[in-house]
Amino acid sequence: MSGDGTNGDESRRVGRRSRALKAVGLTLAGTLVLAAAAAGWAYWRLNDNITSVDIDSALGDNRPAKATPSPTATAPAEELPTEALNILVLGSDSRSGAENRALGGGESGGARSDTAMVVHLDPGRSAATVVSIPRDTLVTRPSCPLEDGENTSVAHGAMFNSAYAVGGPVCAVKTAESLTDVRMDHYVEIDFAGFARLVDALGGVTVTTEEDIDDEDSHLTLDAGTHHLDGEQALALARTRHGIGDGSDLGRIGLQQLLVKALLEQISSAGLLTDPAKLYRVADAVTGSLTTDTGLDSLTELTRLGRSLRGLSADAVRTVTMPVVPAPSDANRVVADEPEAGELWESLR
Structure with a gap:
């Protein structure tokens, strides 16, 4: 038993x-x-x-040549790319959506390219140059294809940022290439709301200003010194023009370049790889207001690009502005200062 x-x-x-x-x-x-x-x-x-635009198909082959691949760019497809790359980055003051309007996009329809930068990644992608193009630069805007099959007219003495207004990303890229004779390998655009959400997702950004800022248009008031800004404040700083320096677009560009460096520092120190929830918030903020060319229109491609930049530190990023002088026809506008501007673009080819 x-x-x-x-x-x-x-x-x-x-x-x-x-x-x-x-x-x-x-x-x-x-x-x-x-x-x-x-x-x-x-x-x-x-x-x-992610929203995308097929810029390559729209523009065809009548474009500057692609940069000659570096010797290290012959690696197998599964390895990360290392060749030089030029990316046209636009910040747009889109009026679409209540959030963008509340952040300063205005009440009317449409959008303008409020910020334009050419980001050049050196071969090896351990160094980069960010070149700001003043939006008030007078250029010859080329004829651009439109979605309805028509084409815009060539415009002489047009403001650089008018290209986006009349022909969207395709015309912005074509005008940038016409101005610089540099092939834009990729296109990235982020709007007001997306930029503010990105800064908030990163936990804010710390900047040091060298003079007091009081701009009624951007609604920003800051004493000279170091400040930790939230997304709305950082956006206001990027848009500040009349409250600093001589009130020109060049003063605003200086603040935008300051923000670029500060954001790179914040991203490096944010610990995104060890905080999945924060990484998702940042990725959602970026992609939620992002327009790219079709070569970067998937999370896989964006991630691959990001991973290829793992050796790029904020200290290795040089920020410059395209050399300009006052336009002979209008003292409130500028034109490229030659031969200095041409030499700068030549260094990026």
Whole structure:
């Protein structure tokens, strides 16, 4: 009898262990399924956030030549790219959506390119040059293809930022290439709301201003010194023009370049790889207001680009402004200062 009871107790213990292990296994399997589903949903959402424009098809082959690949650019496709790259980055004052209007986009429809920068990545991608193009620069705006099959007219003495207004990203790229004779390998655009959300997702950004700022248009008032800004304040700083220096666009560009450096520092110190929730918030903020060319219109491509920049520090990023002089026809506008401007663009080819 005792032997039978012992065997029965042992069977019951084995049964309980089996059920417990099964429950643990089911819980683990369920957790993995939920994690995979969450990861899949996050990837789908971030990927779906991105808007793209097929600039290459719209512009065809009548463009500056691509930069000659460096010797290290012949690596297998699965390895990260290392060749030189030029990216036209625009900050647009889009009027679409209540959030953009509240942040200064205005009440009317449409948008303008409020900020224009050419980001040049050196071969190896461990150094970069960011060249700001003043939006008040007078240029010859080329004829640009429109979505309806028509073309815009060539315009002489047009402001650089008018290209985006009349022909969107395609015309912005074509005008930038016409001005610089540099091939824009990629196009990236972020609007008011996206920039503010990015700064907030990073936990703000710290900047040091050398003079007091009091700009009624951007609604920003800051004493000279170091400040930690939230997204709305950082956007106001990027838009400040009349409250600093001589009130020209060149003063605003200086503040924008200050912000670029500060954002790079913040991204480096944010610990994104060890904080998945924060990484997702940052990625959602970036992709939610992002327009790219079709070569960067997926989370996979954007991630690959980001990983290729892992050796790029804020100290290795040089910020400059295209050399300009007052326009002979209008003292409130500028034109490229030659030959200095041409020499700068030549260094990026």
